Amino acid sequence: MVDRATTTEPAHTVPPDVAEGQVTFTLDGRQVTARKGEMLIAAAERAGTFIPRFCYHPRMKSVGVCRMCLVEVSGPRGASLQPSCFVEVAEGSEVTTDSDKVKKAQDGVLEFLLINHPLDCPVCDKGGECPLQDQTLAHGPGETRFVEEKRHFEKPIPISELVLLDRERCIQCSRCTRFAAEVAGEAQIDFIGRADQLEINIFPGLPFSSYFSGNTVQICPVGALTAVPYRFSARPWDLDQVESTCTTCSVGCRVAVQSSSNRVTRLLGIDADPVNHGWLCDKGRFAFESVNSEDRLTEPMVRKAGRLVTVSWHEALDVVADGLRAATKKSGGPGGVGVIGGARLTNEGAYTWAKLAKGILGTDSVDAQLGDGLPAEVVLGLPRATIDEAVGADTVIVLSGDIREELPVLFLRLRSGIVDGDLSLVELSPQATALTPHAAVSLRYLPGAATELAKAIADHGAPAPATADPTDLAEARRLAGADKVVIVVGRPSLAEDGALVAEAVQVLARALPKATFLPALRRGNVMGALDMGLSPGLLPGRVGLEPGRQWFTQAWGKVPDERGLGTTEILESAGGSTGGEGARTDKPHRNGARVRALVILGADPLTDFPDAGMVRRALAGADFVVSVASLPGPLSAHADVVLPVAEAHERPGTTTNIEGRISRLGQKLVQPGQSWPDWMIAAELAVHLGADLHLDSVAEVWDEIERLAPAYRGITRSVLDTPGATDGVVAPLTVTAVAFSRRPGSAPLDPIAFPGVESVEQQGAPPRAGLAGARTAGIAANAANAANGSKGAPEVGAGTSGDAAVTNQPPQLAGPFEITVPRVVPTDSYSVRLVASRRLYDRGAAVDAVPVLAGLIPDSPLRVNPHDLDDLGIGTGGNVKVRTATTSLVLVAVADPSLPRKVVATDFNVPLAEGTVADLIDATAPVTELRLETP
Amino acid sequence: MSNAAHPTPVDRPRSKGGPAPALTHLGGATATRARELIALYPEPRSALIPLCHLAQEQEGWLSPEIMADIAALLDLTPAEVLGTASFYDMLHTEPVGSHLVSVCTNIACLLNGAMELLEHAESTLGVNAGGTTADGAVTLEEAECLAGCDGAPCVQVNHRYVGAQTAESFDQLIADLRSGARAAEIPTHGTLNRVARTTGLQADRDQIANERAAMAEAQAQRAAAAKDTAANKAGA
Amino acid sequence: MPVTGAPKIITGRIGHADSHTLERYLATGGYDGLRKALAMTPEAVVHEIDTASLLGRGGAGFPAGRKWAMLRQSPVTYLVVNGDESEPATFKDHLLVERDPHQLIEGVLIAAYATQVSQVFIYLRGEFALGLERVQAALNDAYSHGAVGNDIFGSGFSVDVVVHPGAGAYICGEETALLESLEGKRGFPRIKPPFFPAAIGLYGEPTVVNNVETMSNLPWIVLNGGSAFAALGEGRSTGTRLFALAGHVNRPGVFEIEMVKTTFRDLIHAPVLGGGIPHGRELKAFIPGGVSAPWFGPDEIDLPLGQDEVADAGSMLGSGSVVVMDDHTCAVRASWRITKFFARESCGQCTPCREGSGWLEKIMERIETGNGREDDLDLLLDVCDNIAPGLTWPPQQTTICVLGPSIPSSIGSAIQMFRDEFLVHIKEGGCPYG
């Protein structure tokens, strides 16, 4: 792995670990040095000689089959033609890439590839960005000597809902099959047949239904694999692109966003070494269609006489300001306003909203997590690991939901660490996940009992929980004792209180003091939102309310008096006294104030909060509901004001991923109609509240974050603009030099590795152009302004340590934390515990608004341990009645031997046979218990 | 090793295997045989071809359901089973007749009238090479060299050699196949697994590993002794 | 042998109708070689084989003793026997497998002992239905006899032997494709270097691969001594070798012949061997070592059957198959059929062979059916050149394995030797032989 802290040199020089083993060879008469064990093709490329190729891909193992990369290599018996993608550089060898013999061989291969190729470039999506086309123009024979009939196959056949295959165009390079088998671990496409009848295909009736199928389209060097959403939609020369970061989940994959006529046409993965290696998941790749949606909200709306009517921003914001003031007044304090959501915002947007809520309104009842995460202090306060560190560790302990469902590209990286590297996986989970087959040990726990399992791992004397096999437990203890341990923590189930998981995490943290942590919270910029203080008890920069009180009071003029409520409590409070539909609790409201106004930032608790009943009661009970949204969801029906907001690809700014890596968002589109970027809405709303945030541009917001938020200290705009920071900068800066990463062999990108990115660049639109665009939009205007833009804030030097102001900064969070852990008291011995897990494709707006993805949302059955199913006398596939204190549903049951007894599982926010799992979950209970009955 | 693709499997889940997979089409004795075959190899996937042969004895071809069963037994995807099986001429992913008649037309047979024999076969059977007669009795196949060139033109039925054929003897052969006259010698759908290993796995792998270590040790000692002797000789 | 008077080393038992049974085998000195070997040190066994200078009989002709001696530097894990015999007109292993399976097994066990391998796979082509039955039955008997399995003959040496059927793919005779196939995959050859079986073989472990005939020689060599074997033949080509003779001869069949001491003329014409060309026709051409080998004409008929002699004359003894074509043979048709074979049997993984073989076949078919074009001969040769640059022998290659560069052999030979026939096909739109 590349050491992030030390590699600052540009990619085109000698690779970093040259000192360990360097080889010198002659390349076309020049002396060239390379890393020992490196393939000739890569060494030559770094030395400036591009050897043509088709099958070679820098992120996959070489196979040497296309034979396009043949060069002459000297050997004991004279020079011979060798595939440069399959031959390691050898000390003293002589390599010729430009002899007549090489040319003849390469031309021969190209001619062979073309004889059966349909040459239908004018109707092919790949036309204009096709390596076969390009190399034919560069080296190919002028006219064909092949007069026979070409090979025929039925024209494009769907191999999945998202990918079409045209076998006539295929050149059998095996990039797609290797991706499927090696990278994704889903060998659902393969070569069929032999000789010149060799074709790629799926097994009849079993589509290539992978979350990663789009990558095969991206790396196909011809137009054999095409994406259904992109097909015929554009020509590369009409496209413009900007480099950005995917915010569909919180892995933060780097992408090239390509557009034409102010519509996104395509997203392609960029090979960011520390993050995504060029890969994307299909949700990230195709979800952009929601941005293009016809349904986009384009104007502010206010409810008048029961109906939402279009108004001016001015009027809308006045209504909002009045509503919030009234709520505060009625509740007798700022706690009358609750702010929910924010994980879809940019860092700048999140900061501005945090400043508005906590510094102007004074409410601390602000939460970017929707009851689906973990206590924020724990997440932010644990020593953080990077993805590379997790992949390169000895042991990774995973206590989270199914990573392939929640953070797909992190799954690819971890899987590769296990399959290609020496990483051992210990999985702690109530049910099997996609990682289970790769786990050295996978230990089960009963929902609510994660701590018991963690203790059993931490303390060799502790008893083994009934759900865990003692041999497996012993192995887990052994692996946890390794030198480099990274713990991935997320939310295994939405029907189990996050505090219970956090408690287990703290047990592990205490027992394994050297271990570092990688949060697995899944929402787009949830990490950025938490870092910016969108959580009760927190202030920007991973600072607690009390430690940060003085600093931020000085900067903002005000901070909340006391810790506020999280999403669950906000909703509970808002719905509390109305009774609503069967309210179960009547707790006194904390802060003495009842939440009367809800501001919901880019989220829809109606579909996305674990407990649907609680949301309905809250919406009914609240006096005033503001929704800041880009699409009209179910929430609109309950909102008093709807404010249209700019979406991904329409706003510049930054985002922070699970590692704490801050990377740039590129702006490629102009936001539709009257919609505004998120930060601007907060800033203008402040004005309508009679205050001034002193934030007039994205750039100013960033400068203030850098100045005030301790964890972000030193990450100035000029640092973010350094070429070495293209793939982001990890906060906090741990070394004096910026922790740059390097994009190997991809400056310029290997045009054949990721054809579409490079060819659009060649048309004159380099992906980095997007940053220039962002600059003009104000984010990184002038470096001179970067250091001191003080607007009444504390005097802070630009990252110079030892500075008095810096030492006055509040400390960043550090565990262990006092968290209130609810006690799990089993109802009775007949009850079963519910696991509600996340699926990649669910009813969330990112999927539901995208027709090609919405079709992939699965129907979820209720998974039951087979013995429990037997006890009920129900066969797999039969109906089962599920009863809670307040409701009952009839669901389809299937046997799942991976579940412990008395545990049932189903998926969140996907259709069930009846209702949704949010109808079953009680967010006030530590775990949700159910009764199973025959219907 | 380098980052060149290693030809051995890259994706073998590390955790212990779960319960035996449920098979839908490989039944009873065949399933038992299948598991015995898998046990013969250090890696389950090695049993893929033997399992395909075994499964083909049932119906003569590999239906999708059978391939899915084989995939389950070997912890592969069905696509991998199809991808591999379709590489091999003897593995049929489409139905075949109960007698697969293979006529070699490669060089030695070509020189001895194989093309003419194949044409005769096509016209009397009324199918082109690759086709199956309407009664399902015969699938005719143009084969590559069957290593029976001293009996050219060489013909196999269900991979039993039936000797050099003339047009007349070929017609008789087909008649016999249809009437069942040669059923004992040439059962339908092949005989590849007629004689199975009777001995089970006799050599215990752990024991063998220990013995190998001991043998390597002994070899090293002998080598050292030989060196000493040589040195002594040189010294003398 | 009638022609040279040499002993029958590996076909001695074949005259008996029950040559494949354990009874017959034991009655004719069976497993004595193995007992003798087990009493020797493994190094001494290797030494005997080295002394014998036994050249591999699978096609490449690499000395078996040398191969093992090299391997003994590091421990070998697997021994794999190549019984895929699919080179057109080669059928000698077929004979050995069906008619003397115990001899093969005994040879295999000797080799396993010599290389200290405890797991052997015998890969037999799937079309050898009877051969598979016989070898499996023999193996079952050998297990019962105590010759295979744990502690064989009380020697403390244990070995397990598995018979593995192929399923119909010529390329699986290529040793790395064979290993892939044995691993349950498509027979895609591996790239050498680095995947030499001896270094990275079956399941990535060091592996010895030897041909059925090579193995079958071992019992005799151990019993009679390497020098007795080396006393036969000449130069590097020692001992006897099986030659499969087919095509236009009166007596097609497999003959065991002392190497070098016999010529192609003897093989084709001697009454006890090929017995001459039928119908009193003349020799037009012959293929000396399987269809991958360049052709010879009447001028080369007096060449001795020796590895180096044939190589020096520009072809190879290869798989030990000799195909005779009489003067009524259409050279275009013959080489077209061979080209079609390669086009069908290319594994398809590398571009020049997958696409080139099919293209060449189409051009050849066009010429054969009378639709050839003026410049087709140049085109043929240039396409061949793009698969095997220089069209020299032994060939260079743009491909992964040598199947690709084997394709040009027959086309190049036929064009070189019978250019006029091609021109007649092209100009007159048909075959002069009808």
Ligand SMILES: Cc1cc2nc3c(=O)[nH]c(=O)nc-3n(C[C@H](O)[C@H](O)[C@H](O)COP(=O)(O)O)c2cc1C
């Ligand atoms: C295309 C091709 C086909 C081959 N077919 C066979 C074969 O059918 N049988 C065989 O023994 N060797 C065959 N070989 C040679 C093997 O690769 C290998 O050299 C041989 O098995 C080694 O055994 P030996 O040293 O005992 O000859 C073939 C090689 C090639 C390139």
Ligand code: SF4
């Ligand atoms: S030369 Fe032919 S047979 Fe050999 S690897 Fe290439 S395609 Fe396969």
Ligand code: FES
């Ligand atoms: S063979 Fe090297 S790139 Fe394909």
